[in-house]
Amino acid sequence: MATIQEVAKYAGVSVGSVSRYLNGHKLRPDNTKKIEEAIHALDYKENFFAKGLKSNETHSIGLLMNNMQSNFSASLVARIDDVLEKEGYTILLSNYRDDPNRIEQKIAFFKSRAVDGLIIVGAEQSWPQLECLKNCDIPVISIITPLDYSQTDSIIVDNRASTEKVISRMLSLSHERIGVIVAPQTDYVARERFLGILDAFETQNKLLSESNIYYGDYSKDSGKRGMAYLLSQEVSAVFVCNYNMSLGALQTIHEKQLVIGKDISFASYDYFDASDIFYPKLTVIKQPIKEIGTLAVERLLEKIRNKNQLQGQIFTLKNDVLWRDSIIKNPTKSE
Amino acid sequence: MATIQEVAKYAGVSVGSVSRYLNGHKLRPDNTKKIEEAIHALDYKENFFAKGLKSNETHSIGLLMNNMQSNFSASLVARIDDVLEKEGYTILLSNYRDDPNRIEQKIAFFKSRAVDGLIIVGAEQSWPQLECLKNCDIPVISIITPLDYSQTDSIIVDNRASTEKVISRMLSLSHERIGVIVAPQTDYVARERFLGILDAFETQNKLLSESNIYYGDYSKDSGKRGMAYLLSQEVSAVFVCNYNMSLGALQTIHEKQLVIGKDISFASYDYFDASDIFYPKLTVIKQPIKEIGTLAVERLLEKIRNKNQLQGQIFTLKNDVLWRDSIIKNPTKSE
DNA sequence: CTGTTAGCGCGTTCAG
């Protein structure tokens, strides 16, 4: 690898001139030309380490995912990569698998790699392991969950409002026994989505019976069990609060040979490839992944440029509801 | 950030001793103790750049994905991350979206970031943009497709044999009109899978009619059209060669209100979450993702330690076939 | 075993 010194010697100028050339300063045309030739001839490439030693910048950001197994995760990573790439940045990726201890360790690890910023997906404010973000010297963006640290931006979606919409519609279609499979209420998004469900019932002055609520644990298996339980409660419509559990719920429905959009109405949170291959297609709440990714990167880079001086903000984006025929009017109710 | 010099001064020893301590050399117990205290008191952290300037190592590897939208991709990334993490390495991730030009550019980019090695997923030998791998100074592992460069390892699966198994079974179950949706034959995996199909027919002395082959383009939409076409050919069983096209095929099946495992037999290449939620579950060829990821990382690290001296090899892993009841005996044929 | 010191490649002073 050619160094700046070699380029200088080859070009017959000083290293200072080469450095200035590389950093966009103007210098004598003949020198400029000689340097350009030298760089080309020697195939000079800047040295990442030497540069970083001075600038303390890597032009890379750390991306901490809570999991990697959903359409949401995969699309988000892809989007962030796309946007970042255009700015000459790259992703350091890691998956903390919903484990607060791992997240702490990974944050430290990324810092030791001198990332210029951090994007964290799905971290809970309540985790004590996040203390290290309190006085973090690099910019941090939280996605999915709001994090209340003075410098940290949060990008979230209207979990509550969008869930409310779907349940409202079910109620409007005369479903009186609506079953819901919810996630553990220890988590922010789980709570918000549940609140949206309650909002809908309240607005329409209806009551959600406790026996029509199944508390799952995010796993597909709990979705499966939940749906079996709810069917035993003779619900006519079901809403599932997350992707994995909806897979399990669908499995139960199919095993029992029930037909969605006929025997039962169904909707769930989170779009996935397969939501479109059923007939009818499934009604789902679709998060604006591209917008989330774009905004996250834009804000992060802005903070990097401002040396992390910007005050933390919360951005709330709107989900899309894909209305399909998996929800129908309750057939047991006539007008 | 405290430096090694400050630690040395605080501990009352020389920088050399501190450096040696940090690198695991033995030194006088009293000095060891003083240094440890100093490191703790000053909260010393090694400087990534200074270290790299000497060692030329980043303990990071570049991971180049062809896409990020399948279960396969997501699981592979997660696995590689897991295995790498234990060794103190991290992933630089990028997605070249099946674009040879982007791959070339990304390789250069990663090299400029001084990655210690490269894992490339799904690159085709025929791409001229891959020339840069010919005399690559860092280790390279190719996943999915074999790459014939002297230093490059390839980790592939038995596309051909596993496809052959599935088609053979369909033939054994008296299916005479088997439809297949295949991918463009410009790509390695597409060719292998197609060859597996042909193998099965040949072995059983049967003929695959050209009119029962649909050439898709990997897209879901082509799968949709392909299935509609094949149904018009009155096939009794269908095999789809990749994930996206199988989604489209399933959509058509459902739209036409056909029941898999009754009206039609179905199988496809690549496992996905939703393959399990149908009733019956879908027969799929499942790639050994974890083994692929583990082996890739192991070989890569081995090559890094050997300074890329190891001769390139091809490793072929075996797919798993998940046999489910989506394939049945051809009901129109009696014994 | 320990201390000293010369670079690694670059940016940024200075003095010219």
Place this chain on the structure above:
DNA sequence: CTGAACGCGCTAACAG
């Protein structure tokens, strides 16, 4: 506008 020299933090080679 240019060139020389220093220092970023660390390792390794050498001398003690």
